[in-house]
Amino acid sequence: MEIKEQKIKDVIVLEILGRVDTTNYGKLEGVLSDYIAKNEKNIIIDCSEMDYISSSGLRVFLTGFKKINAINGNYFLCGLQDNIQEIFEISGFTSIFKIFTNQENALKGIE
Amino acid sequence: MKMFTVRNKGITFKYSISILSVTILIFCLFLIYNYDISKKILLENVEKNAENLTVSKVNEIEGVLKAVRKIPETQKSILQNFNYRSGELFKLMKMTVETNSEVFGSCVAYEPYSFFKDSLYFAPYFYKSGDSIKYGNLGNENYQYFYWDWYQIPKELDKAFWSEPYYDEGGAGVIMCSYSVPFYYNEDGKLKGIVTVDISLKWLEKIISEIKIYETGYAFLISGNGTIITHPLEKFVLNETIFSIAEENSIPKLRDIGRDMISKNSDFVEYTSVMTKKDGWLFYAPMKSTGWSMGVFIPSDELLADLSNLNRKLLLMGILGVLLLLFLIIFISHKLTNPLKKLAKITQTIGVGNFNVEIPFLANTSKEIAQLGDSITKMQKELRNYIKNLKDTTAAKEKIESELKIAHDIQQGIIPKIFPPFPEREDIDLYAVLNPARDVGGDLYDFFFLDDYRICFTVGDVSGKGVPASLFMAITRTLLRAKTEKNISVNKIVEKINIDLCQGNENSMFVTLFLGILDAKTGIVEYCNAGHNYPYILRNDNKLECIKETHGTPIGIFENINYGIGKFQLAKNDTIILYTDGITEAMDIENNLYTDERLIKLLTDIKDHNTEKITNTIVADVKDFVGEADPSDDITILSLTYYLKK
Structure with a gap:
């Protein structure tokens, strides 16, 4: 897994490349909690290059969501691949997260 | 066979070879250069010396010959101006031979009939014989001196002449050279005779051989x-x-x-x-x-003898020098390598695990060797510490492992493990498997009768793996048993468990859960799916159905969620199959997923409703698929077949 981090205006965009599984979810958790500790309120996770996510990874997504939600920030996901969209649908996460088709739309969503 | 290579030799050998080769090369070059230059200088000197020597000897002989020449030159003028009587002439000639050491003999040869009117020959000759002076008259019938070179050539040339060396038959009988000077009558300038002095070749030889x-x-x-x-x-x-x-x-x-x-x-x-x-x-x-x-x-x-001699001495000195250098190199190398050998032996001892071997103080060694010694001491200390730490860590790890083993047994103990679970019942058969990826896992299954006909069954999957997941699983299973009352609906059970799980769940752990209650009298199943994988129903005619209805997010996330309720009907011989994503997301060595499609195909092809067989077939197929790869997630399957027997 690789995480590309960038800041567009006041939005942190994290692009995840590859697989999020039990061996590396800690890295993503670390990156997310660092931004939250810096009082970043707007986070977009771009999943267009993310091939797989395990339940451990889903838990990290969820933790981030809860923390941002608690400070009334925006926590958007975008670009979910079909198989991941399906996992999200089965687990009901599509009803928790705000999910956009691509990064551009997600950024517009924050504006 | 061991090959002989320089690489296998010690430092001493290598240094000796390289230093000595270079030294010998330099020495040889020096020797050759020295010989060449010296030879050149010597040759120049020799040429000069030879020239000087030859020229001086030539001059010496020339000087003598010049003195010899003077004698007949002087006699010539006397003989031209005075008419000697024979007695006076003999006296003069004898004196000439006597007083001039270089002169062998002297002759005054007159033209025919010019000294005595009646005598054809007149050529008195005085010569040395031992210590005395002898006299002879050269002219006679056998020795007509007029025809000899020493007489004829100066006469014809009309000037003084040095003869070639010849054997004188007329007088002394020795090899000689003669200097002949013609003398004349004052009156008419006609030739009166020839005056000669002889030098013996023996005398000339003596001078030359003295060189x-x-x-x-x-x-x-x-x-x-x-x-x-x-x-x-x-x-x-x-x-x-x-x-x-x-x-x-x-x-x-x-x-x-x-x-x-x-x-x-x-x-x-x-x-x-x-x-x-x-x-x-x-x-x-x-x-x-x-x-x-x-x-x-x-x-x-x-x-060149001196030069060769000098070179021989230089060569000898060179060889001695090289030998001295060899001894010096061997001495230094030994001094250098001895502590190295000691240290090598010590490190070998350390290498086989003896960390307490004492490293001797390396006296009189170079700074580098001393540093090496210090490094080895330090390494020894570090190794000792490392091994101690390793032992401690291993002990701690073993403790944790044994505790995990116990935890595994406890976890396996809290789920029903005896199959068939209800041997007395003919209407329901059930089989389940839980294989954690590690010692303990986050999957769970459970089943129990609420009353004589209603059976509650569940499969759940806690996010993550290992000890945290297993604790969360244990809590979930305990809550399930605690919250299930006699006439409660499935969604209410899920809601109650959810509320309790959300309390103090800082890490957002969650559980996907499928909870169903089958009424064995009617075959109706009421269920609640909280974000769990869709279960399958294998119908009696082997058609496979997927129950895609879900009723909300996994439990443990949000407290205030109302879960819905779903229903389906089981007919005789229908089998319901529940599983966790450890099946569909099982990975092979190349990280390919097992997939829903493969599970669907397997279930479609199985054409059997024996729960144990179905469950084990899936487990075996997943194991086959995963192959050499490490198990990526816990695997749980629960199959239930409804036989509709009252």
């Missing part, structure tokens, strides 16, 4: 036409010319030398002696007054 040139060097004299006049080899004298020797011995070079010599030139040339067969140099120079030429031969081995 000492090294051990086997020598000098020789040739006449104006190349005849050998003096030579250390007596058989050459008068018998050979320089040209006949060149011819006999096939030495064209000698012919050239001979030509140059009789042309009154001087030179310094390389030459091989005919007599001694030695290589060397020849210097020659002319004697102007006689037209002769003197040659001096210098053998090169004697000439």
